Structures are given as C-alpha cells and as structure tokens.
Amino acid sequence: MKLIHRLEPLLWMIFGAGGYQLALLLPGLVLGVGLLGGLGFLPLEYERLHALASSAVGKPFLAGFLIGLFWHCCHHLRHLILDLGGERAAAPGAYFSYALAIVATAATVQVLVVL
Amino acid sequence: MxxxxxxxxxxxxxxxxxxxxxxxxxxxxxxxxxxxxxxxxxxxxxxxxxxxxxxxxxxxxxxxxxxxxxxxxxxxxxxxxxxxxxxxxxxxxxxxxxxxxxxxELDDFVHKIQSVKPWIVRKLEKDVEQGEYRQSPAQLEEFKQFSMCINCALCYAACPVLASEPDFVGPAAIALGHRYNLDSRDEGNAERYDAMHGHNGVWSCSYANECSQVCPKHVDPAMAVNQAKLTGALQWTGILPKKSMT
Amino acid sequence: MEVIEHDILLVGGGGAGLRAAIAACEASPDVSVGMVSKLYPMRSHTVSAEGGAAGVARDDDSLELHIQDTLKGSDYLADQDVVEVFVDAAHKELTQLEHWGCPWSREPDGRVSVRFFGGMSVKRTWYATDKTGFHMLHTLFQTSLKYDRIVRYDEYFATRLLVRDGVCRGVAAFDLRTGEVKCFLGRAVILATGGGGRIFPFTTNAAVKTGDGMSLAYRAGVALKDMEFVQYHPTGLPGTGILITEASRGEGGHLKNKHGERFLVEYDYGVGDRAELGPRDMISRAEILEFEAGRGLRGPYGDYVHLDLRHLGEQKIDQRIPFVRELARNYVGIDPVWEPIPVRPVVHYMMGGVDTDVDGATPGVEGLYAAGEVACVSINGANRLGSNSLPECLVFGKRSGEAAVAYASQGASEGPREALVGQAQAEEARLDALRHKVGGEKIAQIRRELNSAMEQGCGVFREEDSMAACVDSVRQLKGRYADIGIGDSSRIFNTEIVQALELGNLLDVAEAVAVGALARRESRGAHTRRDYPERNDADYLRHSLVRFAADGPRLDYRDVTITRWQPQERKY
Amino acid sequence: MSENASPTPVAPARPPSGFPLAHARYRNYVLFALTSVFMFVGGVGLLLGVRALGQGPEAWAQYLDALGHPAVLALSLAVFGFSVYFTLRWMWIGRKIMVGRVGPVPGPPIPMAGLGLGGIALCFATGIGVLLLLGGVL
Known part of the structure; x- marks a missing residue:
C-alpha cells in the first residue's frame, strides 16, 4: 500500500489521460464496432482494419489506448470499491484493482506483439 | 402575520x-x-x-x-x-x-484546516513601512473564490469519501491550501505539499462533486481539490517546480 | 480542579483577540498565550462586518483628515490623544493584514482600493468586496494557526475574572463540551469579547454578543465608560436585523421614502450627490423622523424606507457589494438590481465599554486589559464612524497584546495561587448549583422583557420618563433573574446554562446603558434626547463611568482629553 | 480522527444521509463510478477484436458473428450508454480542472460552460471521425 500511496500522482495522471482518451474515442468505437458492426450496418473489412491496426501508427496507438483504458477503469474501480465497501475495503480494493490492470496490460501487450 | x-x-x-x-x-x-x-x-x-x-x-x-x-x-x-x-x-x-x-465534534476538522498551513509563507517578510504587496485584480481573482470558505463543514458532511476514509484532509482544507498556493504573495507551496498531496491528501478524492453542490458560499471545493491534483501531479513529475513563485 | 497556566490569557477570539494573541507572540519569543473563547474563533462576530476598514492610503488623504473626521463623528467625545495614536497606526495595521494574506480589493495597478464611507471626507475605507470583516477574521485566524504558542480553548465560557487585591491573574471558565470548570492562571488577562448589542431586540449583532467581557470587568471593579452611546445603523433588514452595509451608500446607493424622494437631501447632512454619506446617527434619526411624518413605508415589522441600488447596475453591485445582493435575495427575496431593499435603523454597535487607557490597560485592576468593541479607549466618543471599528480591533488588539507582554515580563508576580484557585472553585460550586436551579422564571421570558424595555427606553430618540421606566424595568428584571429555573441539568454541551449566564451579563450591560443614558441630559452623537435636544459641552463634555456596587450602579464622570481640536458644531 | 480520545461519550459519525442511492446526486456519482466496470468490459471486447485481427480473417469473421449475438449486442448497448454518460460527465466536471494555474501568471478567464460544452462537442466530433475511419470513408 505504501508503494501505491507513493505512486498516487502517477496513477492519477494515467487515470486522467485515460479518461480523456476514453471520452474522445470510446463512444465512437463501441458504436462502430459493437453496435453498428455487430448489426452489420458498418462494413468492418478485415484487410483494411488489420493494416490499420498493425501499422507503425496503429500498434502504439492501440497499446496506449487500451492500456490507458484499463488503468483508468481499474483506478476508478478502486474508488468505487472503497465508497461502497468502506475503509476496510481500501487496501484489498486497491490490490485487486491494480492487479486487474496489470493482467489486462499484459494481455494487451501479448495481443499486440502477435498482431 | x-x-x-x-x-x-x-x-x-x-x-x-x-x-x-x-x-x-x-x-x-x-x-x-x-x-x-x-x-x-x-x-x-x-x-x-x-x-x-x-x-x-x-x-x-x-x-x-x-x-x-x-x-x-x-x-x-x-x-x-x-x-x-x-x-x-x-x-x-x-x-x-x-x-x-x-x-x-469539530476538533478534527479544525486540525485538518491547520494541517495545510493556511497562512502566507515567505522567505523574506516585507516591512509594513514599505507598504502593500502589489497584486493585480487578475491575480486576486485567481484565488478569491477559494478564500470565501466560512468553515461551516457542510462539504465534509456531504463528502462520500470522508464516510469511508475519515482521515481524508477534505474539501475545505484543501481548498484553503490551494487558495494560499494560488496567492501571488505566497511562497509556501513546498511546505504544503505533504499535507495536500500526501497519503490523505487530494488523491483520496474521487470527484463526487458533492462538496461543491452543498457549499453555501459557492466556493467550489471540488474544483480546488482537482486543480490541486493537476498541480500536484505536475510537481511530482518535476514539470512544475514545487516552489512556484511569481 | 484542573489549573491551566499561560503567560497571557485572552478571553475572546475575534478580531481584537486574535490580533492581541499574534502581537503577544511577536513581542516575545517564548511567551505562551491561552485563548479562551466561547466559540471557535472563526465564528466570532468580526466575521459579520461588511463594508470596510479605514486607514489613510491615498495621496489626497492625510492623518490629520482622518483624525478630524473621527473627532467630528464622535461629537467630540473621543479622547484626542488616543485618536491620534489610532489614526497613525490604522493604515499600518491594514497593511500588516495585507502582508498576512487578506484579499483586499485592488486597483488595476495592484494597489489596494479604497471607497467612501459615511462621515469620511475622502475615500479611505479599505475593503475586501463587502465581506471585509469575514476576510480579516479568517486571515487573522489562519495566521494565528502558525503559532504553536497560541493554545486555544475553543468553546470555553469564561464566567469570572480571578482578581486578588486589585490584581487580575486569571479567569475561571467552563468547557462547554464537558461542563468542567477550569482555573486559568496568567500574568495578564486581555478581554476581547465584543459588545453587547443583544440587550436590544432588533440588532445586527450575532447571538453571541451578550456583553460577557463588559460584565466580567464590571464585576471585577472596572468602570464601564460611555455606555449610553449605542449606535443605530440606518440600514438593517426589517425583521431579521441583518446588516446591509454602509458600503451600499458609499458606492452610491440612495435612501428613499414612500414618495420615492431622497429625503436625506432635506436634512442637510451633506450636499447633492453625497447626501447618503452622512454619519450613522444622523441618518438613523432622519429615518425615524420620516416614519413619524408618515413618509415611511409600512411592513409587517413596522415602518421602513427604501435603499435603492438599482441605478448602480448589476455589474457594479456584483463587483463591489455582492454580499448585499446575496443577503437581500436570500433573506427578503429581493434582488437589489431590480428592486429597492427595505431597511430601517437597527442596533449595531456600542461605543461604550470597559474603561481602558491607550494600551488597553484598565484603571483600577492591574494586569487586566481590554480591546475591541468590549473596550472604550475611547476613539468613538458619542458616535463611531463606519469602518473605524475594524482597525480599532487591530490597533488596540495589538497594543494591548504588546502591553500585556511587557507587563508580564517586567516581573509581574504569579499571584497568590491558592486564593485564585479558591475563587475558581467557588465559581465551580456556583455553576453546579445553577445547573440544578429550580425557579419560576424563564430565561427567554426575561430576555424578551429586557429587550423590549431597552427598545422603549433607549432607542434612537430618548426621553426622561421612558428612560426612567427602563431603568426600573431592568432593575426588576435583575430581581426576577435570581429566580430563574434551569430545565437542563446535564454537563455536556449545556447551552441553557450558557444562555442563563449570558442573560446575567446582558442585564449588567443593559443597566449600565440605561443608567448612563438617563443621567446624560443633552443630545450628543447617538444619544439623542427630545427633552434636551442640544449638545451641552459645559456640563457633559465628559465620559460617563458606571461602576458596580452590590446595591446598584454608581455613576461618575471624567473629562475628555482635548489636545489640538476644539469642539465645534457638528455639521456635514 | 482526533488524536485524542473524546472527552465525553459521542455517537459515531453517521454516513451522508441516503448514500449511495437515496438521492439523485449520489446516484449520479455511483453511476459514474460504475462506468468503469462497463468500459472495462468494452475494452476487453475491443482487445478480443484486436486479437482476432491478429489471428486472421476467419477469426475476425467469427468475432463479427459473436458481436451480432443478441446478448452481446445488449451488452454493447449498455457499454455504449455508459461510455456516452462517462463522456458527458467527464468533460463537464473535468472542465474545472483545466483552468488551474499551470505557471505563475494567470491567463484570462475561460467561460466554464463554454469549456465544458466545447469539450463535449469535441468528443462528439471525434466520435464521428472514428466511425468514418472504421467504415473506410477516411
């Protein structure tokens, strides 16, 4: 917990940066991929998207966006757990949330390396 | 009647x-x-x-x-x-x-107010005979809002974070510390850093914005706390000096 | 019994008390200060002061002018040597407060702004929008927090000064939280408890202003000086008595009667555009005369006149007097940008108080000091000029803090400890008995009757008969006070005990006011008699002094100090 | 809490009345915190999509099929709703942070509402941009 307290400014900056990314991009992405794509209204062509995602710009962008998203959400999750669970939930909530963020980061890196 | x-x-x-x-x-x-x-x-x-x-x-x-x-x-x-x-x-x-x-019981509240060192800190104090410090209306405007706090503690009663973390320094105290940090006459930024940006400082705030909703003097403590997060984070990285001074 | 020792003891933690505490700390590197206050310092009534604080700041102003204005405002009852000291220090104190962070309003070039105030010949009033007292108090409180040597005893009610052989060495106070009486010992005691406007029903004063320090000193043998002079502020909200600052007139607001006329122009208190900038006593009288002539407006709380700010425009109102707008909107549902505000005279300030010299020391009781509204030093004479009270708290708070330290360090003895503690123990027994007191009289009832007697006897205009009746009523109420019953016998945060003790203090103060008023057969400043409409310098260019005696107050007089300025007719 | 034990017995502090669900103001706050859960799920969904891109056209086709499943569509709808709510609240309360002093000299004041609405408009515009990019128009 001491380490987490020392890193609070960093965690908050990642949370903040992640928040702006999310606000800018996530609604569009979810609408495009999840809803319009899922319903077949938007032609999500494999070739084009693969090229886009695996390009020199695409990969770092995806890495930044997804990792920012996960850390943002996990940091916020930590506060949610604390608010609902009270002081006793402070340390377990923080451990759980940031562990989840680390796992998600690892998964993102793995996926992008393969891409 | x-x-x-x-x-x-x-x-x-x-x-x-x-x-x-x-x-x-x-x-x-x-x-x-x-x-x-x-x-x-x-x-x-x-x-x-x-x-x-x-x-x-x-x-x-x-x-x-x-x-x-x-x-x-x-x-x-x-x-x-x-x-x-x-x-x-x-x-x-x-x-x-x-x-x-x-x-x-308000003792804890008053201790928190005191913990952010809410007074002008200067390396060299000016003599009264030399007159006032010059401060432009714009410089005044920058912190004026945060100097309007009457210490009524309504924001502490509204804050969901304080319910789970009673040691959180809290909206009014942070707003007050921020007020002095923003004051062009002050040089105490570094001395307030630990209280405002330490373990129980701004980072505990999850920006419920409740403090600002109930503030009877429109101080907007949530704004102070979250601006202080930004300054604190930039100071932590070294982008902003801890002793920012005009 | 717990005995707590400090070098300097302060009773009261408002503007004057905090300034005295800081001054004491700065005067000596190892002095310890105990501050006993019945409320948290930032709740003190200094917080309610709105308009500003006077101090010479601009090239078109001078110390001489500030002195002249103050003396004229006082109707020449102020001591001129003291006024000189005051004016010389006032602007320095305001600058000092600036150095401590007070957010004074500024000019574009970064200097502090000043505004007009009633009875001031030039712009001299420093202001922090219209929450000047609030900002000053919080600046002082926050600055005081940096001294570990100031030990605060918040929410302790002081009930008795510990005096032995004419030397004050402590105070007995009880902790509201626990009900426990404690014995505070020190080499000097400074009273800074504010005034006692609550003797009146309709007042701008906060609930806490019950004349506690005046009564403490009075009972310890110090005279109360010039108590008959009670200032009515011309612009209070009817009903609540909430103050609408004089700055609203300083910034150009107009007072109008029911015909929409600026009636002050008729009374010749000023000329042309500045008719509203007369001193408070005169404008309050003018309002009452308007009411009597049937030119007031009628409301559920009696007659009133209109304070019209509409011509100032929304921008100026929001910039210069936003609190006026906030108060009018919140408490009477009126937006001064569009509608005039109903106002009437309201009890605001007591020029009189504990007799002190220029250093705050009280003649007669060694080691006892007083500063702020509780004291009468006297710079306010028969009528205080608006914006002189805040600097008064600072100037004389500082002086008394320094004087107390000097006195304490010049070999002032600790005093006979056992005798002092014994007095505090007697006080404990008295309060224990009070908590369980059975009686037929109710606190609230006596307070209401006291308020109404004072309003009828000692209002804006006074007369022999009604004042004599007032003196009688107060005496009777004092008798009935001995028979009050207490319904709450608990120790923890027992506010009924506080109210009972405060009522005792109010009765002392009210009696001094009424007795002083009845005896002064002239009209001077705020003391206006219909039966003696003229000022009488031959007989009454003197301070009245009311002293406590078991069988009733003793009245005495002392000459006013005149140095360079001869009394003249007071004309604006 | 206080360093010293209370000198008299006290009743323990009561939580803010009605937290977390009794008042709209608290509900909004909890709702905002909940966005993190749904957006996390959305992030996982997108990550799975990127993984499918990496595994080839067939995996991608399967991924698109899965997106079309009614349950997944419902989830996507929820994630979309929460992310829009997030965007609005983030930009609206976030506007207050941005006027903080970054440097010693104050700049001219930026109108608060403008800052918030401007931010939201910017998000809206980028959202459309993302759609165009995905759809191959850009």
Missing part, C-alpha cells in the same frame, strides 16, 4: 441519558418568514430547553449552524421553513461524531 404549526423531527442525543441518538417530534408554530434555525430557537426558548445546537450570526457567514435538513447539509439560518413540505427532519452534520443533539 399568522403562524402555521409545523412538525419537526429532530435527532436528539444526550449522552448522559441516551445510549444512541433518536428522533423526537416537535410541533412548532412558525411565522411565514422563518428559517429552520428560528424554529430550533423557538423550541429551545418555549418548548424544550434541553435542545442544544450552535448558532450565531444568523446571516450565513459565521458558519455555526450547519445541519442536515431533510437529509441535505445546509445552513439552517438560510433554510426557509416555507420551502419544505410536510415534516421537517433536522439532524446533526453527517461524517462527524455527535457530541450532543445537533452539536458535532
């Missing part, structure tokens, strides 16, 4: 007689222009002299009479009886231990 009898439910706690707080009802004849505090005083004067509550200026500036009225933290001197329907429920401020009836 004609009085209208209104029902009040007041949380009573007399530690010498009660183990737990409980509500007690009062029927109070109220004048149409009364505030909740007037009704409390009427109870004290004419119905039940054992009711204890704090009050003083009755004009919304001394900060004594903050309580929960129908669940919302307000200054009772500025809460008109006519604006409430039905039974009016008055409780002591939440997030504070109750000393008695509507009186809460």
């Amino acid at each position: 004609e009085t209208q009898t209104r029902k009040f439910e007041i949380l009573r706690y007399r530690p010498e007689e009660q183990s737990e707080p409980e509500f007690r009802s009062y029927e109070v004849p109220c004048m149409p222009d009364w505030v909740v505090l007037d009704a409390l005083n009427a109870i004290k004067d004419d119905i039940d002299p054992t009711l204890s509550h704090r009050w003083s200026c009755r004009m919304g500036v001394c900060g004594s009479c903050g309580m929960l009225v129908n669940g919302r933290p307000v200054l009772t001197c500025a809460a008109f009886v006519r604006d409430y329907e039905g039974t009016i429920r008055v409780e002591p401020l939440s997030n504070f231990p109750i000393v008695r009836d509507l009186v809460v």
Whole structure:
C-alpha cells in the first residue's frame, strides 16, 4: 500500500489521460464496432482494419489506448470499491484493482506483439 | 402575520441519558418568514430547553449552524421553513461524531484546516513601512473564490469519501491550501505539499462533486481539490517546480 | 480542579483577540498565550462586518483628515490623544493584514482600493468586496494557526475574572463540551469579547454578543465608560436585523421614502450627490423622523424606507457589494438590481465599554486589559464612524497584546495561587448549583422583557420618563433573574446554562446603558434626547463611568482629553 | 480522527444521509463510478477484436458473428450508454480542472460552460471521425 500511496500522482495522471482518451474515442468505437458492426450496418473489412491496426501508427496507438483504458477503469474501480465497501475495503480494493490492470496490460501487450 | 404549526423531527442525543441518538417530534408554530434555525430557537426558548445546537450570526457567514435538513447539509439560518413540505427532519452534520443533539465534534476538522498551513509563507517578510504587496485584480481573482470558505463543514458532511476514509484532509482544507498556493504573495507551496498531496491528501478524492453542490458560499471545493491534483501531479513529475513563485 | 497556566490569557477570539494573541507572540519569543473563547474563533462576530476598514492610503488623504473626521463623528467625545495614536497606526495595521494574506480589493495597478464611507471626507475605507470583516477574521485566524504558542480553548465560557487585591491573574471558565470548570492562571488577562448589542431586540449583532467581557470587568471593579452611546445603523433588514452595509451608500446607493424622494437631501447632512454619506446617527434619526411624518413605508415589522441600488447596475453591485445582493435575495427575496431593499435603523454597535487607557490597560485592576468593541479607549466618543471599528480591533488588539507582554515580563508576580484557585472553585460550586436551579422564571421570558424595555427606553430618540421606566424595568428584571429555573441539568454541551449566564451579563450591560443614558441630559452623537435636544459641552463634555456596587450602579464622570481640536458644531 | 480520545461519550459519525442511492446526486456519482466496470468490459471486447485481427480473417469473421449475438449486442448497448454518460460527465466536471494555474501568471478567464460544452462537442466530433475511419470513408 505504501508503494501505491507513493505512486498516487502517477496513477492519477494515467487515470486522467485515460479518461480523456476514453471520452474522445470510446463512444465512437463501441458504436462502430459493437453496435453498428455487430448489426452489420458498418462494413468492418478485415484487410483494411488489420493494416490499420498493425501499422507503425496503429500498434502504439492501440497499446496506449487500451492500456490507458484499463488503468483508468481499474483506478476508478478502486474508488468505487472503497465508497461502497468502506475503509476496510481500501487496501484489498486497491490490490485487486491494480492487479486487474496489470493482467489486462499484459494481455494487451501479448495481443499486440502477435498482431 | 399568522403562524402555521409545523412538525419537526429532530435527532436528539444526550449522552448522559441516551445510549444512541433518536428522533423526537416537535410541533412548532412558525411565522411565514422563518428559517429552520428560528424554529430550533423557538423550541429551545418555549418548548424544550434541553435542545442544544450552535448558532450565531444568523446571516450565513459565521458558519455555526450547519445541519442536515431533510437529509441535505445546509445552513439552517438560510433554510426557509416555507420551502419544505410536510415534516421537517433536522439532524446533526453527517461524517462527524455527535457530541450532543445537533452539536458535532469539530476538533478534527479544525486540525485538518491547520494541517495545510493556511497562512502566507515567505522567505523574506516585507516591512509594513514599505507598504502593500502589489497584486493585480487578475491575480486576486485567481484565488478569491477559494478564500470565501466560512468553515461551516457542510462539504465534509456531504463528502462520500470522508464516510469511508475519515482521515481524508477534505474539501475545505484543501481548498484553503490551494487558495494560499494560488496567492501571488505566497511562497509556501513546498511546505504544503505533504499535507495536500500526501497519503490523505487530494488523491483520496474521487470527484463526487458533492462538496461543491452543498457549499453555501459557492466556493467550489471540488474544483480546488482537482486543480490541486493537476498541480500536484505536475510537481511530482518535476514539470512544475514545487516552489512556484511569481 | 484542573489549573491551566499561560503567560497571557485572552478571553475572546475575534478580531481584537486574535490580533492581541499574534502581537503577544511577536513581542516575545517564548511567551505562551491561552485563548479562551466561547466559540471557535472563526465564528466570532468580526466575521459579520461588511463594508470596510479605514486607514489613510491615498495621496489626497492625510492623518490629520482622518483624525478630524473621527473627532467630528464622535461629537467630540473621543479622547484626542488616543485618536491620534489610532489614526497613525490604522493604515499600518491594514497593511500588516495585507502582508498576512487578506484579499483586499485592488486597483488595476495592484494597489489596494479604497471607497467612501459615511462621515469620511475622502475615500479611505479599505475593503475586501463587502465581506471585509469575514476576510480579516479568517486571515487573522489562519495566521494565528502558525503559532504553536497560541493554545486555544475553543468553546470555553469564561464566567469570572480571578482578581486578588486589585490584581487580575486569571479567569475561571467552563468547557462547554464537558461542563468542567477550569482555573486559568496568567500574568495578564486581555478581554476581547465584543459588545453587547443583544440587550436590544432588533440588532445586527450575532447571538453571541451578550456583553460577557463588559460584565466580567464590571464585576471585577472596572468602570464601564460611555455606555449610553449605542449606535443605530440606518440600514438593517426589517425583521431579521441583518446588516446591509454602509458600503451600499458609499458606492452610491440612495435612501428613499414612500414618495420615492431622497429625503436625506432635506436634512442637510451633506450636499447633492453625497447626501447618503452622512454619519450613522444622523441618518438613523432622519429615518425615524420620516416614519413619524408618515413618509415611511409600512411592513409587517413596522415602518421602513427604501435603499435603492438599482441605478448602480448589476455589474457594479456584483463587483463591489455582492454580499448585499446575496443577503437581500436570500433573506427578503429581493434582488437589489431590480428592486429597492427595505431597511430601517437597527442596533449595531456600542461605543461604550470597559474603561481602558491607550494600551488597553484598565484603571483600577492591574494586569487586566481590554480591546475591541468590549473596550472604550475611547476613539468613538458619542458616535463611531463606519469602518473605524475594524482597525480599532487591530490597533488596540495589538497594543494591548504588546502591553500585556511587557507587563508580564517586567516581573509581574504569579499571584497568590491558592486564593485564585479558591475563587475558581467557588465559581465551580456556583455553576453546579445553577445547573440544578429550580425557579419560576424563564430565561427567554426575561430576555424578551429586557429587550423590549431597552427598545422603549433607549432607542434612537430618548426621553426622561421612558428612560426612567427602563431603568426600573431592568432593575426588576435583575430581581426576577435570581429566580430563574434551569430545565437542563446535564454537563455536556449545556447551552441553557450558557444562555442563563449570558442573560446575567446582558442585564449588567443593559443597566449600565440605561443608567448612563438617563443621567446624560443633552443630545450628543447617538444619544439623542427630545427633552434636551442640544449638545451641552459645559456640563457633559465628559465620559460617563458606571461602576458596580452590590446595591446598584454608581455613576461618575471624567473629562475628555482635548489636545489640538476644539469642539465645534457638528455639521456635514 | 482526533488524536485524542473524546472527552465525553459521542455517537459515531453517521454516513451522508441516503448514500449511495437515496438521492439523485449520489446516484449520479455511483453511476459514474460504475462506468468503469462497463468500459472495462468494452475494452476487453475491443482487445478480443484486436486479437482476432491478429489471428486472421476467419477469426475476425467469427468475432463479427459473436458481436451480432443478441446478448452481446445488449451488452454493447449498455457499454455504449455508459461510455456516452462517462463522456458527458467527464468533460463537464473535468472542465474545472483545466483552468488551474499551470505557471505563475494567470491567463484570462475561460467561460466554464463554454469549456465544458466545447469539450463535449469535441468528443462528439471525434466520435464521428472514428466511425468514418472504421467504415473506410477516411
């Protein structure tokens, strides 16, 4: 917990940066991929998207966006757990949330390396 | 003017007689222009002299009479009886231990205020004979809003973070520290860093914005806390010097 | 019994008390200060002061002018040597406060702004919008927090000064929280408890202003000086008595009667555009005369006149006097940008108080000091000029803090400890008995009757008969006070005990006011008699002194100090 | 809490009345915190999509099929709703942070509402941009 307290400014900056990314991009992405794509209204062509995602710009962008998203959400999750669970939930909530963020980061890196 | 009898439910706690707080009802004849505090005083004067509550200026500036009225933290001197329907429920401020009836324990709050070193810190003090420091209206404007806090502690009663983390320095204290950090006359930024950006400082805030919703003086403590996060983070990285000074 | 020792003891933590505490700390590197206050310092009534604080700041102003204005305002009852000291220090104190962070309003070039105030011949009033007292108090409180040597005893009610052989060495006070009486010992005691406007029903004063310090000193043998002079502020909200600052007139607001006329122009208190900038006593009288002539407006709380700010425009109102707008909107539902505000005279300030010299020391009781509204030093004479009270708190708070330290360090003895503690123990027994007191009289009832007697006897205009009746009523109420019953016998935060003790203090103060007023057969400043409409310098260019005696107050007089300025007719 | 034990018995502090669900103001706050859960799920969904891109056209086709499943569509709708709510609240309360002093000299004041609405408009515009990019128009 001491380490987490020392890193609070960093965690908050990642949370903040992640928040702006999310606000800018996530609604569009979810609408495009999840809803319009899922319903077949938007032609999500494999070739084009693969090229886009695996390009020199695409990969770092995806890495930044997804990792920012996960850390943002996990940091916020930590506060949610604390608010609902009270002081006793402070340390377990923080451990759980940031562990989840680390796992998600690892998964993102793995996926992008393969891409 | 004609009085209208209104029902009040007041949380009573007399530690010498009660183990737990409980509500007690009062029927109070109220004048149409009364505030909740007037009704409390009427109870004290004419119905039940054992009711204890704090009050003083009755004009919304001394900060004594903050309580929960129908669940919302307000200054009772500025809460008109006519604006409430039905039974009016008055409780002591939440997030504070109750000393008695509507009186809460404020020592911890005052310690928190003190912890951010809310005074001008300078390496070299100017002599009075040399006159005032020059400060432009724009420089004044920058911190003025945050100097309007009357220490009524309504924001502490509203803050969901304080409910789970009682050691959080809290909105009013951070706003005050921020006010001095923004003051062009001050050089105490670094000395306030630990209190404001340490373990129980700004990072505990999850920006519920409740403090700003209930602030009777429109100080917007949430703005102060979250601006302080940005400055604190930039100071942590070294982008901003800790001793920022004009 | 717990005995707490400090070098300097302060009773009261408002503007004057905090300034005295800081001054004491700065005067000596190892002095310890105990501050006993019945409320948290930032709740003190200084917080309610709105308009500003006077101090010479601009090139078109001078110390001489500030002195002249103050003396004229006082109707020449102020001590001129003291006024000189005051004016010389006032602007330095305001600058000091600036250095401590007070957010004074500024000019574009970064200097502090000043505005007009009633009775001031030039712009001299420093202001922090219209929450000047609030900002000053919080600046002082926050600055005081940096001294570990100031030990605060918040929410302790002081009930008795510990005096032995004419030397004050402590105070007995009880902790509201626990009900426990404690014995505070020190080498000097400074009273800074504010005034006692609550003797009147309709007042701008906060609930806490019950004349506690005046009564403490009075009972310890110090005279109360010039108590008959009670200032009515011309612009209070009817009903609540909430103050609408004089700055609203300083910034150009107009007072109008029911015909919409600027009636002050008729009374010749000023000329043309500055008719509203007369001193408070005169404008209050003019309002009452308007009411009597049937030119007031009628409301549920009696007659009133209109304070019209509409011509100033929204921008100026929001910039210069936003609190006026906030108060009018919140408490009477009126937006001064569009509608005039109903106002009437309201009790605001007591020029009189504990007799002190220029250093705050009280003649007669060694080691006891007083500063702020509780004291009468006297710079305010028969009528205080608006914006002189805040600097008064600073100047004389500082002086008394420094004087107390000097006195304490010049070999002031600790005093006979056992005798002092014994007095505090007697006080404990008295309060224990009070908590369980059975009696037929109710606190609230006596307070209401006192308020109404004072309003009828000692209002804006006074007469022999009604004042004599007032003196009688107060005496009777004092008798009935002995028979009050207490319904709450608990120790923890017992506010009924506080009210009972405060009522005792109010009765002492009210009696001094009424007795002083009845005896002064002239009209001077705020003391206006219909039966003696003229000022009478031959007989009454003197301070009245009321002293406590078991069988009723003793009245005495002392000459005013005149140095360079001869009394003249007071004309604006 | 206080360093010293209370000198008299006290009743423990009561939580803010009605937290977390009794008042709209608290509900909004909890709702905002809940966005993190749904957006996390959305992030996982997108990550799975990127993984499918990496595994080839067939995996991508399967991924698109899965997106079309009614349950997944419902989830996507929820994630979309929460992310829009997030965007609005983030930009609206976030505007207050941005006017903080970054440097010693204050700049001219930026109108608060403008800052918030401007931010939201910017998000809206980028959202459309993302759609165009995905759809191959850009």
